Amino acid sequence: MSEVMSDAGTSTDTHCPYCALQCGMRLRPNAEAAGGLEIVPRTAFPVNRGALCGKGQTANEVLASGARLTEPLVRRVRGGELTPATWEEALDRIAAGLSRTRARYGPDAVGVFGGGGLTNEKAYTLGKFTRLVLGSSQIDYNGRFCMSSAAAAGTKAFGVDRGLPFPMEDIPRTGCVILVGSNLGDTMPPALRYFTELRENGGTLIVIDPRRTKTAEQADLHLAPRPGTDLALALGMLHLVVAEGRTDEAFIAARTSGWEEARAAAMAHWPELVERITGVPVPELRRAVRMFCEPDAAMVLTARGPEQQAKGTDTVGAWINLCLATGRAGRPLSGYGCLTGQGNGQGGREHGLKADQLPGYRMLADPAAREHVARVWGVDPDVLPAPGRSAYELLDALGRDTPDGVRALLLMASNPVVSAPRAAHVEERMRSLEFLAVCDVVLSESAALADVVLPVTQWAEETGTMTNLEGRVLLRRKAADPPAGCRSDLEVLHALAGRLGWEKGFPTDPEEVFDELRRASAGGKADYSGITYRRIAEEDGVFWPCPEPPSPGATAPSDDPSNDHSATPHPGTPRMFLDRFAPPDGRARFTPVTHRPSAEEPTAEYPVLLTTGRVLAQYQSGAQTRRVARLNAAEPGPFVQLPPRLAERLGAAEGDRLAVISRRGRAVAPARISRDIRPDTVFMPFHWPGEGRANTLTNPALDPTSRMPEFKVCAVRVELAETAPGPETGATTGTT
Structure with missing residues (x-):
């Protein structure tokens, strides 16, 4: 197998081991660096252009023998x-x-x-x-x-799912982006520059999140809905699009199907009702619709917030409906995309x-x-x-x-x-x-x-x-x-x-496995058959679908535009759907959806909503990042972010140990009192085991289509830890 090296074999161009941004980096041998490798910028790679977050900068630490397993x-x-x-x-x-x-x-x-x-x-x-x-x-x-809910919704609407059907470089060139349930400032920091450039270019950013995060602070408009109500919010915006005459009737007629049913479902979600459900004022709803519809191009990007719900597929489907109804899909610099999380x-x-x-x-x-x-x-x-x-x-x-x-x-x-x-x-x-x-x-x-x-x-x-x-x-x-x-x-x-x-x-x-994978994928929705290791190295990656062209003179289906009867390599597909969507008739499908409550709503016993997520210095379950001293120094353990009014009712001060209790168990962590979260909501990061394990609390209620659990909303009560009995959590053993 050939290895493509740089700098005459003294350094290696590769990618970060963490999130789906897959930032480019360069590894250089250095006996004094962790794992014997020094991480240096790789400025030519187009996705991150040399930038790395703290996790990427310290990724070599887990290569060191003291941090890892070295024998069965x-x-x-x-x-x-x-x-x-x-x-x-x-x-x-x-x-x-x-x-x-x-x-x-x-x-x-x-x-x-x-x-x-x-x-x-x-x-x-x-x-x-x-x-x-x-x-x-x-x-x-x-x-x-x-991202299984986004995948299910994307497949329903477009006939195929690919996280982003366009490259990141398109984001700064569009007119408006609605970012739903994503805190890129913590989860994918190098990606935040695309949204900064968007605003520098005159575009606008709308962030939808129950917390005022680092990302929300960059927004032109921050909407803070009650957790579990993103579906109602999207339907309310689509209602206003119809009521204000902002639909793109020519696009709907030429490139979609199912509009009448989807429109009827949306019209049952009038603005005042949506305000009662979500807590987002009607004037802010109207402003969001105006910001999204007035530019020539716009995008909706979702992440785990709307997707990790027992109605996540319908929620994403509602945001896709908004894009289709306004002609913000299948056109340059417009579309719906999902920000995939894992590498x-x-x-x-x-x-x-x-x-x-x-x-x-x-x-x-x-x-x-x-x-x-x-x-x-x-x-x-x-x-x-x-x-x-x-x-x-x-x-x-x-x-x-x-x-x-x-x-x-x-x-x-x-x-x-x-x-x-x-x-x-x-x-x-x-x-x-x-x-x-x-x-x-x-x-x-x-x-x-x-x-x-x-x-x-x-x-x-x-x-x-x-x-x-x-x-x-x-x-x-x-x-x-x-x-x-x-x-x-x-x-x-x-x-x-x-x-x-x-x-x-x-x-x-x-490489031998990849060659077989190419054959197995040939003709499928995710066709990799035209991709080789050498092409990837020469082109900074190849976008699928990328079918292998037929041999000269071969007979190919006439309705497949990739079959041009030549041996010219397929260029890959950085931008999907510009000519047609993936269903046989080439049309995108609207899906009629209506709002419904979360699987678990607050009660007198569990009056507060819990939502979970990530922090900048840790990643996923923390199994690797919790072994890096620099990252642990920045974020050493779990916490409960809660609003001042709730802290006052509890008699809790900053740093006090709080017990968060759901129907499934009890987690204990220090208080972080903040005005950047809704008054009816608390937040916990999910990177730690033991008594602060946030997922002790979360609800496994499943989306009926995607089978994704409802991580992002469940009912809890919060008490000072010393006075808070609760269900047994099951002790966690193992390293921390």
Whole structure:
């Protein structure tokens, strides 16, 4: 496999291991730097142009041996300690545990749970391993918790989902952006410059968030709706668009369908009703509509705020309806987009980690999709299992003594003990497994529960592709050798497949895996067949869909504009939908939706709303960032942000320990009193385990379409910790 290096091999151009922005960076050998690598700016990469947040600047810290796993660990006695083992013993134990479970209970008693940080090659191989080697339908990944509602809504409306159907560089050139439920200032700081440039160019920014965040402070207009009411807000704006005659009737007639039903649903949400539901005054609603509709171009971008709700698919659908009704989709510098969170949340589901999808964004229930992928894999389509459970439903089934219970789990690159909703319950379920194997770079809280833990290589020690939030397929290059005790996830799956009877079909060379992935994706919605490692390196990434052109003289379907009967490489698709949308008739679909309450509304016992999110210095479950001294110094632990009036009622001062109690458990953390949050709401970040674990509290109520849990709103009460009894939370063990 070829490695594309820079500076005559002395440094390596690669990408940050964290969020879906996938910022470009350069790694330079330096014996005195953490992990032997120094991080320096890579100014030519177009997405971040050299900028890195604190997490990116310190990403090499986790490469250091003191912060990571460097040898396999096994638990030789049930209830005993994890102790070092050889790789052969560890792999043998995993193969035996998985085989024993399959033989006793059947293939679906073995589950697999992946992570949105896995490369495309690993995601593809893990999905293939689950469905062929294990014969199990029970696979999903933590990306289900990330943008699955946006994916479902985008697929309904446009026929295909790609986080952003346009590159980030278009944002400063549009007229107005509505940013819903995203605090980029903390979650993707290098992206904030695009919105600064938007305003410098004369455009406007509307931020919708129940908190006045760093991002909201940059806005021309900040709307602070009650958590769980984003759907009503979008419908109220669409009502005003219709009432004020701001619809684009020509666009609606030429390029959409279903408008009459969607309009009728929106008209039931008049401004005064929406004000009562959301708390957003009618004049602010009218101002937002005017700001959005008056420029020639505008965008709506959503993130976890509106998506992590039990009605997230409908909520995103309402924002898409607003774009379609005003002609703000399928046109230059306009459109709807989702700001993907995890590093490869997009690519993971495109290529096989999601319970219902096969590589290329093919659906597992589609006979033609099964036929295509089975042909690439060299098996009969009937061998492939049916779609399995979604992420939370899979976690909830762990260890259950029922015919459909999942008795053994292979966990890769995820930490559900901290990141899953109703986390104490998920921890209990994981403890009840008959066998648990974990592949990770650190001993996370979830790994600490395992029977076998395998230390695997990290981002700078392996080559592979990632797909960022723009749909740009990137090459993350190997820059250093891993510690002697670590192996790549591809090597792990190859070794396990061999032990389970599959000697071929699971290569360890990532470029060889990618070439197979290209064939498996060919003709699918997420077509990577025209993308190669060399093209990615030469072009700073390639946007999918990028089909491989047919050989000269080949016969191709006449309605496929990519089939030009030449061998000229497809340029990739940085901007989708400019000519037509993905459904067969080329039209986008309106979806009629109406507001409904959250799954859990405040009561006399639980009178306050809790919303959760991230902070600047930590990432996701914190398994890696909590091992970096600089990041811990900036944000050492959990907290409860609450408004002054609530603090006064509680008699709480800054720093006092508060207990936040929901129907699922109790979390305790210091108070941070702030006027930047609604008076009916408290906020907790979700990066920590133990007594401050925010996801002890969150509600696993699922969106009926996307199966995404309702992380972003649940009913709680808040009390001083010393006087606050509450449900048992389930103690968390493992490192912090």
